[in-house]
Amino acid sequence: xxxxxxxxxxxxxxxxxxxxxxxxxxxxxxxxxxxxxxxxxxxxxxxxxxxxxxxxxxxxxxxxxxxxxxxxxxxxxxxxxxxxxxxxxxxxxxxxxxxxxxxxxxxxxxxxxxxxxxxxxxxxxxxxxxxxxxxxxxxxxxxxxxxxxxxxxxxxxxxxxxxxxxxxxxxxxxxxxxxxxxxxxxxxxxxxxxxxxxxxxxxxxxxxxxxxxxxxxxxxxxxxxxxxxxxxxxxxxxxxxxxxxxxxxxxxxxxxxxxxxxxxxxxxxxxxxxxxxxxxxxxxxxxxxxxxxxxxxxxxxxxxxxxx
Amino acid sequence: xxxxxxxxxxxxxxxxxxxxxxxxxxxxxxxxxxxxxxxxxxxxxxxxxxxxxxxxxxxxxxxxxxxxxxxxxxxxxxxxxxxxxxxxxxxxxxxxxxxxxxxxxxxxxxxxxxxxxxxxxxxxxxxxxxxxxxxxxxxxxxxxxxxxxxxxxxxxxxxxxxxxxxxxxxxxxxxxxxxxxxxxxxxxxxxxxxxxxxxxxxxxxxxxxxxxxxxxxxxxxxxxxxxxxxxxxxxxxxxxxxxxxxxxxxxxxxxxxxxxxxxxxxxxxxxxx
Numbered sequence: 001x002x003x004x005x006x007x008x009x010x011x012x013x014x015x016x017x018x019x020x021x022x023x024x025x026x027x028x029x030x031x032x033x034x035x036x037x038x039x040x041x042x043x044x045x046x047x048x049x050x051x052x053x054x055x056x057x058x059x060x061x062x063x064x065x066x067x068x069x070x071x072x073x074x075x076x077x078x079x080x081x082x083x084x085x086x087x088x089x090x091x092x093x094x095x096x097x098x099x100x101x102x103x104x105x106x107x108x109x110x111x112x113x114x115x116x117x118x119x120x121x122x123x124x125x126x127x128x129x130x131x132x133x134x135x136x137x138x139x140x141x142x143x144x145x146x147x148x149x150x151x152x153x154x155x156x157x158x159x160x161x162x163x164x165x166x167x168x169x170x171x172x173x174x175x176x177x178x179x180x181x182x183x184x185x186x187x188x189x190x191x192x193x194x195x196x197x198x199x200x201x202x203x204x205x206x207x208x209x210x211x212x213x214x215x216x217x218x219x220x221x222x223x224x225x226x227x228x229x230x231x232x233x234x235x236x237x238x239x240x241x242x243x244x245x246x247x248x249x250x251x252x253x254x255x256x257x258x259x260x261x262x263x264x265x266x267x268x269x270x271x272x273x274x275x276x277x278x279x280x281x282x283x284x285x286x287x288x289x290x291x292x293x294x295x296x297x298x299x300x301x302x303x304x305x306x307x308x
Numbered sequence: 309x310x311x312x313x314x315x316x317x318x319x320x321x322x323x324x325x326x327x328x329x330x331x332x333x334x335x336x337x338x339x340x341x342x343x344x345x346x347x348x349x350x351x352x353x354x355x356x357x358x359x360x361x362x363x364x365x366x367x368x369x370x371x372x373x374x375x376x377x378x379x380x381x382x383x384x385x386x387x388x389x390x391x392x393x394x395x396x397x398x399x400x401x402x403x404x405x406x407x408x409x410x411x412x413x414x415x416x417x418x419x420x421x422x423x424x425x426x427x428x429x430x431x432x433x434x435x436x437x438x439x440x441x442x443x444x445x446x447x448x449x450x451x452x453x454x455x456x457x458x459x460x461x462x463x464x465x466x467x468x469x470x471x472x473x474x475x476x477x478x479x480x481x482x483x484x485x486x487x488x489x490x491x492x493x494x495x496x497x498x499x500x501x502x503x504x505x506x507x508x509x510x511x512x513x514x515x516x517x518x519x520x521x522x523x524x525x526x527x528x529x530x531x532x533x534x535x536x537x538x539x540x541x542x543x544x545x546x547x548x549x550x551x552x553x554x555x556x557x558x559x560x561x562x563x564x565x566x567x568x569x570x571x572x573x574x575x576x577x578x579x580x581x
Contacts, residue, residue, distance in 0.1 A: 142561070144558045159543050268436040283429055
């Protein structure tokens with residue numbers, strides 16, 4: 001399969017996934033017992049007020065009409081209007097997303113800086129101190145929940161030794177601890193894969209040939225094996241980036257950062273349905289888009305994947 | 309001591325820890341030194357001492373007792389949500405594996421769509437729509453992790469159904485359901501068990517995360533996530549509040565992960581490298 005056809009096929013799948021996700025979200029909201037208008041209006045509202053909110057939410061129309069409207073608006077990239085702030089959901093997301101994105105980028109950079117060198121050293125020097133260190137790190141990374149790590153980091157570096165600020169989001173210094181909390185666990189996943197992939201690569205025949213040719217170990221490890229071993233790592237790193245966007249929700253809460261995650265939580269606490277709906281679709285689309293880009297990138301690095 | 313010896317010891321530790329956790333959860337009222345919801349306002353933020361081994365919280369409640377009772381929420385969530393995920397995932401996986409190509413494609417597309425959500429986001433969404441609380445959290449986690457089981461079960465079913473003993477059984481006219489229960493399920497159970505251990509650990513973390521956000525277990529029921537939520541507001545006055553519930557959480561997740569990893573290695577020796 002050539003690259004163009006592969007991209008096209010994946011793109012169609014991406015569209016289909018987005019269609020299914022937005023449909024699921026639409027119906028989940030409608031299937032749940034209870035009228036969102038009643039929740040929004042509160043117990044003291046009059047019938048007229050409830051009716052007005054229904055009209056505002058568009059829930060007075062038949063479900064099929066509502067669904068058609070929802071899809072039409074989505075195509076126009078219109079995610080509706082927030083019930084609590086009166087601003088468009090799109091504008092709110094645009095305000096908050098840069099912070100979350102920066103946090104995820106810092107988290108992934110940190111994760112990669114820790115994971116890849118440690119993963120490679122663990123694989124090259126198996127059963128050495130590096131390997132044990134890698135093993136301990138990967139288990140700790142998977143066992144320590146990011147929000148607890150965030151709290152402990154705050155306790156250590158903002159309360160006990162006030163190196164980083166306890167609150168605020170105006171400088172990059174404010175993002176260091178959240179990025180560590182976010183990147184720590186993700187690094188564990190990348191580390192495990194880097195090690196496994198490198199071990200696998202080092203056991204292949206071309207490495208034996210390279211060794212027989214008299215190449216130095218350094219050359220074999222870092223020029224030949226590492227290049228190939230990193231191919232699957234790129235994919236996983238991309239997927240981890242998507243997970244970080246989701247994980248940011250809780251980390252932003254721990255560090256009181258006004259990102260997309262906090263906006264989304266605020267929407268939930270306030271029962272702001274259009275904002276919840278729009279927020280979920282947005283994050284899911286970004287997540288799927290990341291996976292799509294990773295897939296394409298992977299197929300360029302490893303053309304074999306296009307066949308399967 | 310070589311690597312495999314160390315791993316063996318860690319595995320034994322993990323099993324012991326989980327057993328201990330189970331006993332603690334069952335016998336919580338007998339073990340806990342205090343009632344986990346009893347408030348002693350005059351004794352707020354008391355540092356760990358002989359009376360309160362792990363200190364007290366912002367309401368003067370004994371932290372150790374709350375951690376002991378909190379193990380109940382963690383284990384209940386783990387057991388119930390993993391069971392829901394296995395049940396839904398296995399049903400869909402078996403169905404997709406045995407049905408026509410079209411049904412298989414539709415089911416798997418649905419499952420993949422669920423997988424295209426970040427887990428925590430999906431959990432928050434489900435809980436926000438169905439209301440806060442432990443039951444909703446368990447259902448949400450169960451639904452979220454079902455696609456992982458569906459994928460595993462489908463893949464295994466596709467292989468097992470072409471085995472000669474299954475083909476033979478089919479030729480003899482054994483009904484589909486009987487074939488599924490006698491030949492297919494027993495042969496894919498090992499992989500499902502491994503995945504269950506890992507899902508168990510993930511479920512505990514998601515429950516704690518949701519409770520931390522105020523969407524899971526509701527106060528005053530003790531839950532590790534909820535305890536950490538309270539702790540964050542009192543980092544200066546009572547740092548111990550942030551340390552111990554987190555340790556309980558991390559050690560439980562660590563133990564389940566180790567058990568999952570070890571089982572997976574023992575069932576698939578190729579992983580051991």
